[in-house]
Amino acid sequence: MLGYVLRRIAIMIPTLIVISIITFIIIQLPPGDFLSSYAASLRAQGEVIDEAEIRVMRERYGLNQPIYVQYGKWIKGIVTRGDWGQSMSLQRPVKDLIWQRMTLSMVLSVVSLLVGWFIAIPLGVYSATHQYSPLDYIVTFISFMGIGTPSFLLGLVVMFVAMNYMGLNVGGLFSDQFILAPWSWAKVVDLLKHLWIPVSILAFNGTAGGLRTTRANLLDELNKPYVETAYAKGLTERRVIWKYPVRVALNPFFSTVGWELANLISGATLLSIVLNLQTEGPMLLNALTAQDMYLAGSFLFLLSVMTVVGTLLSDILLAWVDPRIRMT
Amino acid sequence: MNNSDLLLQMKDLKTYFFLDEGTVKAVDGADLEIKACSTLGVVGESGCGKSVAARSIMRIVAKGGRIVNGEIMFHQRLRDPETGSRSSNLVDVLDLAALNPHGEKIRSIRGAEISMVFQEPMTSLSPVHTIGNQIGEVVSLHQKLDSKQAREKAIDMLDRVGMPLPQRTIDRYPHELSGGMRQRAMIAMALSCHPSLLIADEPTTALDVTTEAQILTLMRQLQEELGMSIMFITHNLGVIAQMADRVAVMYLGKVVEDASVEDLFYKPLHPYTQALLQSIPRLGAKKDRNQRLASIRGSVPDPYNLPRGCPFHPRCARRLDICDKEEPPLVKVDTGHQVRCVLYK
Known part of the structure; x- marks a missing residue:
C-alpha cells in the first residue's frame, strides 16, 4: 500500500x-x-x-x-x-491574490459537497427501498429539478426573493465592514452567515446527482444474494440495508470525490459571479479575458494539481472502503 | 407417525407474486413435512417453486411475493434457559406463515432456529466485510455474546467446517477464498447458532464435483454432530440419493410426489418422477451408443398461464382424458408414500 x-x-x-x-x-x-x-x-x-x-x-x-x-x-x-509571477491587470504578485480566493473556494466546495451528501444519501436510500412510493416520486421529481436547474439561475431567484420579500442582502461572502478586515472570530461568523446561501444552492444541485447515484446503485445492490443472506440471519431491515447494500452502493462517492471537488470549484463560477462571491471563479474569468497570463495560468495549474491529488486521495479512500480493490 | 418427531409441517402453502405482468403462482398448494434430525430432499426443475417454498419458511420472499394461503407449523424445541440446550419436551408450535415478516418473532427464528445456505457462495457473502464480521454478527445477535466471545465462537465454527487456519481465515474477505471455502464459511455462519433446521438451497450447484462431495460429506457429519434437520433443495437426483431420507418432488408449485428416498428411486409413481429418473445418464448402462438420453417433452409452461387440471398433463406420457379437467388429489398409496396423480385414485 x-x-x-x-x-x-x-x-x-x-x-x-x-x-x-x-x-x-x-x-x-x-x-x-x-x-x-x-x-x-x-x-x-x-x-x-x-x-x-x-x-x-x-x-x-x-x-x-x-x-x-x-x-x-x-x-x-x-x-x-x-x-507565481506578477498579475499584470491587478499590478500585484499572483501569490498575494490566489490563496485567499482558493481557500474560500475550497471552503465553499467542501461544505457544499458534505451538505449535499448528508442530504443525498439518506434520501437516496429511502427512494431505493421504497421504490415507486409517492415519496419516491416526489424525491425523484425534485432531484430532476435539481439536476436541470442551473445554479446561477437559482442564485438569481434566491437573491430576488431574499431582497424583495425578506429584505436581506445576500450577495458576497462577507459584510462590507469585514471584506478587508484581517481574519478574526467575528469575520468567520460573518462568513458562515453568508455562506449558507451559496452552499444550499450548490448542495441542491449536488444532492440531486448524488441522490440519483445512490438510488440507482442501491437498487442494483438490493437484489444481490448477500442481502438475502443478511435477512436470513435475523437482522432488522434497517440494519441489513445500512450495513450491507448501502455500504457497497456508496463506493462511487468515494471514487469520484477527487474530481468532484475540482468540478464544484470551477462549476461554481457563474454562481459566484451572480452572488458576487470572492472566490476563485470570477477572478480566473477576468484574468482569462484580460489575458493576464500568470494569474490565469496559476489558477489553472492549481486546479489541475487539485484534481490530480484528489484522484489519488479518492483511489486510496476507495481501496480503504472496498477490500476487493488491490493496490498493485 | 409420532407427532413429537415433527419439526415443520407445511400445509397447502400458496405463495404468489403479484407483478405488473400478472400473477405468478410460484408455490400453489404445497404440502411438506420435515421430521426432527432427518433430511428432506426437495427436487424439481428451475421455476418449480422449491426456492420460493424455502424462502416462505424463512419469510424472506422477495418483493412482490406474498403467502396467500396455508400454514407453516414450526415445532420449536425450546431451549433450557440454564443449559442453553434444546429439550425435546418443551415444544412450542407456531405458524410461521401467520407471522409479520418484519416482526421480532420471525427475526428471533431466522438464523437461530432455522437458517439457510444459498446457492452462490461467490455472491452470498458481503464482499466488503470479513468472514469473521459476518459470522460474528449472527452469533452476537442471537446469543448475546460480546465481540470477543463472538469471535472465538466464529473461529470454533470455522474449525468445525474444516476451514484451514481458522484464526487467519476469520479476517479474510470472501474474494480471498475459493468457492468451496466460501461455502464452508456460509455453512459455518448458518450453523453458528445451532439451528434445528438448515435449509440448503442448491448449496453445491455452483461448485465443482470434488468440492461438492466434500461439502455434502461435511453437511452430513455436522447434521449428526448437531442433531438438526436439513431441507435440501436441488435439481440433482444423484445428490438427493446421497443426502435425503425423504424426498418431495415439486412441479409448478405443487408437491407431486412425496416418498422415502428408497421408494422414490425404486418405485417412482408419478409420471413426472418417472420421467425425471429416466433422464439421468447411467454409468455402465451402455446399450446402444447412439441411443439418445430420455428427456421430458415440451418445456415448463408459462408461469402466467398455468394449464388447467393437472399442471403436468401437457407433457405427460400417460395422460388420460380427465387430466386437463380435474385437479388430481394427493393420493396416499402406501405408508409414507403420497402422489398427486389420477392414475392412483
Missing part, C-alpha cells in the same frame, strides 16, 4: 509538468497578449497610446521573449521562490 502511494506520487510529477506546459500553451493561444488587449481597452476609452511605451512595457514584462523562455522563468520562480 505504501509502495503504491509512493509510486503514484512519483507518477504525479511528470503529470504535473505536462499539465503546466499545456496550461501555459493554452493561455498563450488567443492572439495577442496582455498588452495588446490592455491597449485595445484603453483605445476603446478614447485614450491615445504611444506605441513606444507599449514596447517598453512589453520588454519589462518579458512578453517579447519566446514562449519557452517565459515558461522557464515562470516555473523557476514557482519552484525556487514560491513566486
Whole structure:
C-alpha cells in the first residue's frame, strides 16, 4: 500500500509538468497578449497610446521573449521562490491574490459537497427501498429539478426573493465592514452567515446527482444474494440495508470525490459571479479575458494539481472502503 | 407417525407474486413435512417453486411475493434457559406463515432456529466485510455474546467446517477464498447458532464435483454432530440419493410426489418422477451408443398461464382424458408414500 502511494506520487510529477506546459500553451493561444488587449481597452476609452511605451512595457514584462523562455522563468520562480509571477491587470504578485480566493473556494466546495451528501444519501436510500412510493416520486421529481436547474439561475431567484420579500442582502461572502478586515472570530461568523446561501444552492444541485447515484446503485445492490443472506440471519431491515447494500452502493462517492471537488470549484463560477462571491471563479474569468497570463495560468495549474491529488486521495479512500480493490 | 418427531409441517402453502405482468403462482398448494434430525430432499426443475417454498419458511420472499394461503407449523424445541440446550419436551408450535415478516418473532427464528445456505457462495457473502464480521454478527445477535466471545465462537465454527487456519481465515474477505471455502464459511455462519433446521438451497450447484462431495460429506457429519434437520433443495437426483431420507418432488408449485428416498428411486409413481429418473445418464448402462438420453417433452409452461387440471398433463406420457379437467388429489398409496396423480385414485 505504501509502495503504491509512493509510486503514484512519483507518477504525479511528470503529470504535473505536462499539465503546466499545456496550461501555459493554452493561455498563450488567443492572439495577442496582455498588452495588446490592455491597449485595445484603453483605445476603446478614447485614450491615445504611444506605441513606444507599449514596447517598453512589453520588454519589462518579458512578453517579447519566446514562449519557452517565459515558461522557464515562470516555473523557476514557482519552484525556487514560491513566486507565481506578477498579475499584470491587478499590478500585484499572483501569490498575494490566489490563496485567499482558493481557500474560500475550497471552503465553499467542501461544505457544499458534505451538505449535499448528508442530504443525498439518506434520501437516496429511502427512494431505493421504497421504490415507486409517492415519496419516491416526489424525491425523484425534485432531484430532476435539481439536476436541470442551473445554479446561477437559482442564485438569481434566491437573491430576488431574499431582497424583495425578506429584505436581506445576500450577495458576497462577507459584510462590507469585514471584506478587508484581517481574519478574526467575528469575520468567520460573518462568513458562515453568508455562506449558507451559496452552499444550499450548490448542495441542491449536488444532492440531486448524488441522490440519483445512490438510488440507482442501491437498487442494483438490493437484489444481490448477500442481502438475502443478511435477512436470513435475523437482522432488522434497517440494519441489513445500512450495513450491507448501502455500504457497497456508496463506493462511487468515494471514487469520484477527487474530481468532484475540482468540478464544484470551477462549476461554481457563474454562481459566484451572480452572488458576487470572492472566490476563485470570477477572478480566473477576468484574468482569462484580460489575458493576464500568470494569474490565469496559476489558477489553472492549481486546479489541475487539485484534481490530480484528489484522484489519488479518492483511489486510496476507495481501496480503504472496498477490500476487493488491490493496490498493485 | 409420532407427532413429537415433527419439526415443520407445511400445509397447502400458496405463495404468489403479484407483478405488473400478472400473477405468478410460484408455490400453489404445497404440502411438506420435515421430521426432527432427518433430511428432506426437495427436487424439481428451475421455476418449480422449491426456492420460493424455502424462502416462505424463512419469510424472506422477495418483493412482490406474498403467502396467500396455508400454514407453516414450526415445532420449536425450546431451549433450557440454564443449559442453553434444546429439550425435546418443551415444544412450542407456531405458524410461521401467520407471522409479520418484519416482526421480532420471525427475526428471533431466522438464523437461530432455522437458517439457510444459498446457492452462490461467490455472491452470498458481503464482499466488503470479513468472514469473521459476518459470522460474528449472527452469533452476537442471537446469543448475546460480546465481540470477543463472538469471535472465538466464529473461529470454533470455522474449525468445525474444516476451514484451514481458522484464526487467519476469520479476517479474510470472501474474494480471498475459493468457492468451496466460501461455502464452508456460509455453512459455518448458518450453523453458528445451532439451528434445528438448515435449509440448503442448491448449496453445491455452483461448485465443482470434488468440492461438492466434500461439502455434502461435511453437511452430513455436522447434521449428526448437531442433531438438526436439513431441507435440501436441488435439481440433482444423484445428490438427493446421497443426502435425503425423504424426498418431495415439486412441479409448478405443487408437491407431486412425496416418498422415502428408497421408494422414490425404486418405485417412482408419478409420471413426472418417472420421467425425471429416466433422464439421468447411467454409468455402465451402455446399450446402444447412439441411443439418445430420455428427456421430458415440451418445456415448463408459462408461469402466467398455468394449464388447467393437472399442471403436468401437457407433457405427460400417460395422460388420460380427465387430466386437463380435474385437479388430481394427493393420493396416499402406501405408508409414507403420497402422489398427486389420477392414475392412483
